[in-house]
Amino acid sequence: MIFEKNISELRRTDSELAETLSNWSGRSEVEVVNTKKNTLSLRVNNITLHSLYDPQKEAEDWVKYYEGEIAKAESLYVFGFGLGYHLLALCRVTDSPVCVFEPRIEVLRKAFENIDLTTILSRTRITTDCRVPAVNNCFALLHHKPSVTLNHKYFDEIQVKLKSWEAIRRGLRILVVGPIYGGSLPVARYCSSSLIKMGHSVELIDNSRFENELFYAKDISDNRERYTRMMQYLSSFISEAVTARCETFKPDLVLVLAQAPLTADCLEHLRQKKVNTAYWFVEDFRLMEYWKNIAGYYDFFFTIQKGQFFTELQRAGITNYHYLPMAACPDNHKPVRLSDEEMKYYGSDLSFVGAGYYNRRHFMRGLLDFDIKIWGSDWDLHSDLAHCVQRGGAWIDTDEIVKIFNASGININLHSSTYHKGINPCGDFINPRTFEIIACGGFQLADRRLALEGLFEEGQDIIVFEDLQDLRSKVAYYLDNPEERKRIAGRGRQRVLREHTYENRMGEMLEVIAAKGLTQPLWPEEGEDVEGLIKESGSDSELGQYLSRFSDKRRITLSEITEEISGSEGEISKPEGIFMLMNEFVR
Amino acid sequence: MNDLKKEIERPEIFNAIRNSIPDARYSARKLAEAFTENIKPLRMEESEHMFVNLSQNIQELDYFLDFITQLREGMRYFDGFNLPADPISSEGAGLSLFQEMHAALESKDWIMLSDLIEYELSPLLLKQEQWLGSLYEKILEYDA
Structure with missing residues (x-):
């Protein structure tokens, strides 16, 4: 009876999962056990999922433990469903949307069979696979500890993806590398401006400055071998410049556009530094076959063709490809009044x-x-x-x-x-x-x-x-x-x-990257941990309150703070004055 | 009581037991509180800090149990008090609880371990503290 009620409620929001749960008939390692309070708990592989004495009190303590995070977040991601006691308690104290990750269908099945979940199913999204939906707001991760212990690999993967979304939401540092000339040159500029509009810190390595050198190499001699060698020198030079810039800019992601002349050494260096790399091959693979030499060097290889190109990529042992069609840039491509x-x-x-x-x-x-x-x-x-x-x-x-x-x-x-x-x-x-x-x-x-x-x-x-x-x-x-x-x-x-638009495409690209999970580059960290600073100064103190304006950033440097102060209007507060003074000393 | 007095051949044991009980009662109370407090986060997270505290509590529990063993040894002088067996030793309650706790610890079943500490061990320690109280009263009565 409870099961039918729950399933009918779930069917309204997720008919696919409702079907899966209804049809589930696998062998279960899940044991439903009675608690001292005459309620139920679960045991899976010798791990108890809820208190065997008072699971409701435990659930309320769980909500209390996370109350700070719950209050601040716009959406909540819960790791582990169990029998849902903690979710029922959670939904009593917040109206924020809740997404629960639970890889064990048999656990969900037991919860649906035994606990009335109808009050929470309409506002709770349940995910049973590793796909993480796009996250565009401030969120909190709430761990149902025993579920995490049971499925730690699954939750590690989800956590990496959610952290990637968090990093994207806070803004990445992205280095865009363009070609020397050709159709992908404006595309590099559109990507760069779109990413800036999306709130990321972006630097464009505009290699069009080497156009004269490239044509000079073409024109100086008919000797193909010498031309190839000159181009290798030019590529090495540009690659060295990109490596040097990376050391200063410390990007999370390097986005390379078709025809950008980066060498294998440069890409290997980025890989060693665990920098995420993406390539947008805005070319016809049938005409431009150089993809065979480069695709494997990148973490993500985006293409404007699928079908046969995907087959060719697979045949070449490349699996990191994704379709990303061309687009328009509304800042440039727009209706204009003509004389x-x-x-x-x-x-x-x-x-x-x-x-x-x-x-x-x-x-x-x-x-x-x-x-x-x-x-x-x-x-x-x-x-x-x-x-x-x-x-x-x-x-x-x-x-x-x-x-x-x-x-x-x-x-x-x-x-x-x-x-x-x-x-x-x-x-x-x-x-x-x-x-x-x-x-x-x-x-x-x-x-x-x-x-x-x-x-x-x-x-x-x-x-x-x-x-x-x-x-x-x-x-x-x-x-x-x-x-x-x-x-x-x-x-x-x-x-x-x-x-x-290119903003759409860059969003799709980052979605693909977040779905796999961003790695943390090995650049030496600069600045101070913002949360740590706020904690140290006391969140209610004048300094703590001032620093809380930077809480959307992970780390902050003194120069970033003073830059923010210089760009603001009105009277300088006490903490602002101290930061300005400190900056003077440092200088 | 006079018969009992005869039985006490070593007044130093009597004095040692009498003098140590207030400290033992305090330890039992504090240990019950510390276990309950330190185990709370284990339902939510695994932290090094929490495990350090827990292992310290377990070590203190060991000392306390040593004391109870010693006390039980000394108790043969006090058969005449007609006190029930102490709660930890009674029907192997303590032993069976410690075995369950050990199994939970081995299998990293933190909810089970938390339950056992919160709902079994801490109350058991408080019962032991009350029992020590009764023993102490009897001893004072006798001493008077």
Whole structure:
């Protein structure tokens, strides 16, 4: 009877677990035992889970023991379910959401069979595996000690993950390493600015400063061997600079963008220092095969393709991969007001922005009877497309691209291919342009890509074409229906802003990292433990109260405190004055 | 009582027992309190500090039990008091409790150990303290 009542309550919030518990019929090592107070306790593998004398009093003492943490936290994570006495007592003193981790289904089953849990099940989330939900607020970890003793490996893993979330919530130190040039250069900048907006301390190693050196190496000689050697020197130099910067900046995470020239020695050094490393391979793995040489060096390898690429990665013995599609940066890719001159200069019924790859050169010929402007490099200026190619095929920067996306009636997006005459039927990644056009509020006709599924709703957020014939008829239709274009562009933009920004992607990336658990780098620690300082000075003292403003940080240095004081307004308090004076002495 | 007086051949033993009982009572009370207090955190956490305290309590309990053994030895002079057996020795209560505590300690069953200390050992020590009190009163009565 109790079991049915509990299960029916659980079914409202977690039907999957309710099903699992209902169907559970495994061999049980769990023994239900009577207590002296005529209540129940559990024994598992010779470990008693609740007092055999007064489990309710024990539960109340447990809540009392954690009352400080409970009061401060916005959400509570409890390690161990047992028969739930401690959870019933906990829910009597707090309204905060409660998440309980319990790996033993048989323990849950006994609790559901024997104790009326209906009052707490609607507000308690039960997790039985190692997945830790994203944590974005201040939380407390409450250990049901005997459950932790029984399942210490499981709880160690959960604890590492939750601590990772805590570190992420408090803000990580992240070093972003960009390439020397190429498409991933702006991506490195977008990642960096997004991570800063998310509250992390970020440094971008912008290697574009070496662009001249790179082209110099390319131009100075036709000797391939010498060029390779010069590039090795350049990579070593950049890697040494990254290692040196790491020693000062002491990052928790080094995020490396595609084409960034880091050497194996540098990555090995970071591994020895237990620095978490992630690589975002924003490339087509079929064209750029260097992933085989680098993926294994990183803790996390993010890709814009899955399917066959995942198969190839597995075949190469690499398991640390995760899908992370491209995105838009709404600070850069946004609707802009254009002057009449700009509208005239950048505007046209149709536009295409991108390099003149083989398939594009063929395909665009089929649109020459429309008012079309082509922007970008590597187009054949001796072909019949030449009159459409703007500024003699010059490279276009982001600011101008945004204006083109805004000014065009229809933005054509055809993913590149070096060997198809039109659409690449095997294309399995989405280029950044797909997101950027939509983020600018532009209307887009994109070639069909399987990967669009799940990212956009076709026909509502984005319109796709199958071939030239289909594109031509859709161009004609949408040129005649500007309101429909506006509606689709507006809806697509909302979707991008909601789901496909670099902030979203960096959040997804950190979620993957937290799910595995961040390691603590072996940098020498700087500053003082904030909690320790508050405790030492007394939490009610003037100094303790002043220091409590830094309690979202783990450690703090004198210079960080004085920096905070310098940036604040109003009269300087006594503790602030003392810190300023101390800083003067140190200087 | 006169017969009893005859039996006491060694007044120094009598004096030693009489003089040591107040200290033993105090120790039993303090030990009961210390065990209860020190064991509290064990239901919540394992800390080195708590285990150090617990091992110190166990050592003190050992001394106390030694004293009880010695006292039992001396008790043969006091058969005439008609006191019941001391609670720790009675029906092997102490022995069986210590065996259970040892088993709980071995299997790291901290809840069981906490229960045994909080609900069995501490009350047993307090009973022992009361028993020592009764013994002391008898001795004073006799002495008078």
